[in-house]
Amino acid sequence: MRFGLTLAGGTRRIVGPVELTHPATGLCAVVGPSGSGKSSLLAEMRRRGGVFTDVTEVRVDPDATILDAVAPRRTLAEALSILSACGLAEAPLWLRRYEELSEGEKFRARLAIAVGADRPRGAVLICDEFGTNLHRRAARALAYNVRRLVRRENLALIVATCHDDVIEDLNPDVLVRLDADGRGATVGAGRAARAFSLRRELRIAPGFKRDYEVLASRHYRTTEELGFVDKVFTMRDRSGEVLGVVVYAHGPLELSLRNEATGGCFIRRPDALNRSVRMLRRLIIHPDVRGCGLGQRLVRVTLPQVGTEYVECLAAMGDVNPVFERAGMKRIGQVPPSQSGAAAVRRLRELGVDPLAPDLAWRMGRSVEVREIVTSVVTTWYQATTAGGERRVARQSPEFLSRTFRGLLDHRPVYYLWRREGTT
Numbered sequence: 001m002r003f004g005l006t007l008a009g010g011t012r013r014i015v016g017p018v019e020l021t022h023p024a025t026g027l028c029a030v031v032g033p034s035g036s037g038k039s040s041l042l043a044e045m046r047r048r049g050g051v052f053t054d055v056t057e058v059r060v061d062p063d064a065t066i067l068d069a070v071a072p073r074r075t076l077a078e079a080l081s082i083l084s085a086c087g088l089a090e091a092p093l094w095l096r097r098y099e100e101l102s103e104g105e106k107f108r109a110r111l112a113i114a115v116g117a118d119r120p121r122g123a124v125l126i127c128d129e130f131g132t133n134l135h136r137r138a139a140r141a142l143a144y145n146v147r148r149l150v151r152r153e154n155l156a157l158i159v160a161t162c163h164d165d166v167i168e169d170l171n172p173d174v175l176v177r178l179d180a181d182g183r184g185a186t187v188g189a190g191r192a193a194r195a196f197s198l199r200r201e202l203r204i205a206p207g208f209k210r211d212y213e214v215l216a217s218r219h220y221r222t223t224e225e226l227g228f229v230d231k232v233f234t235m236r237d238r239s240g241e242v243l244g245v246v247v248y249a250h251g252p253l254e255l256s257l258r259n260e261a262t263g264g265c266f267i268r269r270p271d272a273l274n275r276s277v278r279m280l281r282r283l284i285i286h287p288d289v290r291g292c293g294l295g296q297r298l299v300r301v302t303l304p305q306v307g308t309e310y311v312e313c314l315a316a317m318g319d320v321n322p323v324f325e326r327a328g329m330k331r332i333g334q335v336p337p338s339q340s341g342a343a344a345v346r347r348l349r350e351l352g353v354d355p356l357a358p359d360l361a362w363r364m365g366r367s368v369e370v371r372e373i374v375t376s377v378v379t380t381w382y383q384a385t386t387a388g389g390e391r392r393v394a395r396q397s398p399e400f401l402s403r404t405f406r407g408l409l410d411h412r413p414v415y416y417l418w419r420r421e422g423t424t
Contacts, residue, residue, distance in 0.1 A: 041160075299323070
C-alpha cells in the first residue's frame with residue numbers, strides 16, 4: 001500500500017506488440033535497456049513453437065576438454081575456426097575443462113559448442129545477454145565473428161543485448177529495438193559484409209622488440225627464441241595499447257623448401273641471404289580481437305616495408321590457419337617430420353621414459369642419457385634455425401628444454417614465401 005501496489009493480480013503487458021518474422025537462416029538482434037522485455041520476448045518466441053537451442057542451456061561434458069567438446073564430428077581445422085570465432089583463440093584454453101574457465105570463457109565455450117553441434121533442420125539458436133560479461137572490445141570482436149559464422153554455417157540465430165556497441169558488427173538481418181516500456185520497433189535489414197568496426201581505430205607503425213614482449217606470452221609457442229631481429233611492427237588502438245605485433249628476423253642459413261622455391265640461389269651464399277631474405281618469426285594478435293582479419297592486415301601492410309626481395313615464414317599452425325596465404329604469401333610446402341625426433345622418442349621409451357609425461361624434466365635431472373637424448377634434438381633444431389645450438393642448450397634449464405623438446409616432436413610447419421612485385 002505504501003508504494004501504491006496491489007496483490008490483486010491481473011495482467012501486465014511486458015512487451016508491446018512486435019511485428020517479427022525471423023528468416024529460416026540469418027541473424028536477428030533484440031536490443032534494449034535492462035528490463036525492457038528482451039528475455040520475455042525470446043521466451044514468447046520459444047513458447048509459440050519451433051526447435052530452439054538456448055546457449056545458456058547447452059550441456060558440457062565435465063570430463064572433456066573444450067577442444068574435444070566443440071564440433072566433435074568435424075575436422076580439427078573446423079573446430080579451431082569455431083573456437084577462434086567465439087573468442088577462444090588461445091591454445092592453452094583448448095585443453096582446459098569447462099569448470100576451469102572464467103564466466104566469460106564459459107559463455108563463449110557454450111556458444112562454440114552450440115554452433116558446432118549437429119542441429120535438426122530449421123533449428124534456431126538463441127543467445128540472451130550476448131557479450132554482457134565481456135570486455136567491450138572483446139564483445140565487438142565476438143559480434144563481428146558471430147556474424148561471419150551465421151553466413152558460413154548457414155545459421156538461424158537470435159541474440160539479445162542491452163549494449164548498442166555490438167550492433168554495427170552484428171549487422172543483423174532483423175533488428176528489434178525495445179524501449180524501457182517494452183514498446184518495440186522492427187528496423188531494417190542487414191547490409192553487405194563489411195570490415196570489423198575496430199579496424200578504423202587501429203594504426204600500424206614500426207615498433208621495437210619491447211613491444212613484442214607485451215604480447216609474447218600470448219603466443220602458442222613461447223619456448224622458441226626470435227633469433228636476430230631486424231624489424232618489428234605494431235598495431236595499436238587509439239589509447240596506444242598494442243593489439244598486434246609482427247616480428248621479422250634473419251632466417252636460418254639453409255632451408256630445403258627455400259632452395260626449392262628460389263632455384264637454390266641462396267645455397268652456401270650467406271651474404272646474398274642476409275641481403276635479400278627475412279623471416280617472419282612472430283605474428284601475435286591480442287586474444288580479444290583474433291579472428292577479425294587483423295592479423296592478415298598487419299602482415300599484408302608490413303611485408304613491403306621489410307625492405308628485402310623475399311620474406312619467408314615457417315608456420316606451425318599453417319595447416320589450420322591460412323592467415324599468411326590471405327596476407328599475400330605463397331604456400332610452398334610442409335616440412336617433413338623429424339627423423340631425429342622419432343628416433344629420440346623410441347630411445348626414451350626403451351629407457352622407460354614417457355616423452356609427454358610431466359616428469360620429463362625431472363627424469364632429465366636424474367639421467368645423463370635422458371638429458372643427452374633431449375638436448376640433441378633441441379640442439380639440432382637451434383642449429384637449423386637460429387645457430388648457436390650447443391651454447392644455448394648449455395644454459396637452459398631442464399624444464400625449458402623439456403617443453404621445447406615436446407613442442408618439436410610433431411613440429412611440421414608450413415613454409416610460406418613472399419616476393420616483392422617487380423623483382424626478377
